[in-house]
Amino acid sequence: MAPLVLRTVAETVAWAESIRRSGRRLALVPTMGYLHEGHVSLMREGRRRADVVAASIFVNPTQFGPKEDLSRYPRDLEGDLAKCASAGVEAVFAPVPAEVYPPGYQTYVDVEQVSQGLCGARRPGHFRGVATVVTKLLCIFKPQLALFGEKDYQQLQVIRALERDLNLGVEIIGMPTVREPDGLAMSSRNAYLSPEDRQRALALSRGLAAAQALYRSGTRETSALVGAARRELEAAGLREDYVELVDATSLTPLPAIGPGQTARMLVAAFAGTTRLIDNQPIGG
Template sequence: MAPLVLRTVAETAAWVESLRRSGRSLALVPTMGYLHEGHLSLMREGRRRADVVAASIFVNPTQFGPNEDLSRYPRDLEGDLAKCASAGAEAVFTPEPAEMYPPGFQTSVTVGEVSQGLCGARRPGHFQGVATVVTKLLCLFKPRVALFGEKDYQQLQVIRALERDLSLGVEIVGMPTVREPDGLAMSSRNAYLSPEERHRALALSRGMAGAQALYQGGTREAAALVDVVRRELAAAGLREDYVELVDATTLKPLSAVTPGLPARMIVAAFAGKTRLIDNQPIGG
């Protein structure tokens, strides 16, 4: 069955109220559309955790910088709605930017330490845009649970922090990155890659696998683990944006992995003009 398409805040609030009166619980999956199996895995998990699943499809302009890819970000609403139906979403919120940010809009949400560094340093204002739109969506839908992919790992930690700090009462669930059979992390931006760039992009996952193998062999120093990833990126002709080994919760850089304390290798690099991100747990 095709999902109910909600286009305004008012009709969405009415739908959420009817759901509340019926006593059914809600899982929310916020997206920017151009859906892939990673998004659909979130919706299927949402069905397991709640009575009803809703998704949002909104290419949020406030999280794009002036030289980023807002105008060319891939869109396929008709295909996305069909995919939402296949994953069991009952409703999809697809607002226009003016609906989310009407004239006079002047409020923003800023998350502190966890949004610093990594993508936060390279994309000024990005996480303020993410935090603001996600806060709006959580307040509008009032879900029991909201699901996000771990591929955008810093984003996930920002959202966990804002939910905790603002006492929104929503369980934030991070789901494992879904990968292509050859290891490439699924991403809407993969559509930008030429066949040759896509092949070179495998260096991200290959480098992190090499770092994990080095850790399993007994290496604990961050510099050595990071160097494995950097060498793979360089060999593939990718332009490194950053490679860092960080605490999995605070995202603070580590000098070494402490057994029993979760760490993450977090990577961003350019294949041609396309910026790709990935991450993987190390140790823990």
């Protein structure tokens, strides 16, 4: 059954309120559309954990920099709605930008610490836009839970922080990265890749695997673990944006992984002109 398509904040608030009044548990999956199996897995998990699943499909302009790909970001609303239907989504909020940011809009959300470094340093203002739109969506829907993929790991930590700090009362659930059979993390931006760049992009997951293998062999120093991942990027001819080993919660850089400590390695690199990210837990 095709999901109900909601175009305005007012009708979305009314729909979500009707779900809550009926005593049903609501899960929300925020997306920018051009859905892939990673998004669909979040929706299916939402169905498992709640009575009703809603999604948003909104290419959020406030999280794109002036030289980024807002105008060409891939869009396919018809295909997205079919995927939502297959996952049991009951309603989709698909607004135009002016509905989310009407004339006179002036309020933004800044999550200060976990948004520093990594993608936050390379994409100024990005997490301000993410935090703002997610806060708005959580306030509009007031779901009991919201699901996000771990592929955008820094984003997930930003969202966890804003929910906690603003006392929004929503359970934030992070789900493991969904990968192609060859290991490439699923991403809407993979559509930009040429066949050659698509093959070269596998160096991101290979680099993470190399670092994990080195850790399992007994290495704990960040310089060696990062070096293992970096060599894979260099061998494939990718242009590194960053390779960092950080604390899995605070995202602060680590000189080494201590006993029982869970770290996260995050990588970003360009395959051709396409910037891709990936990450993996290490240690713990």
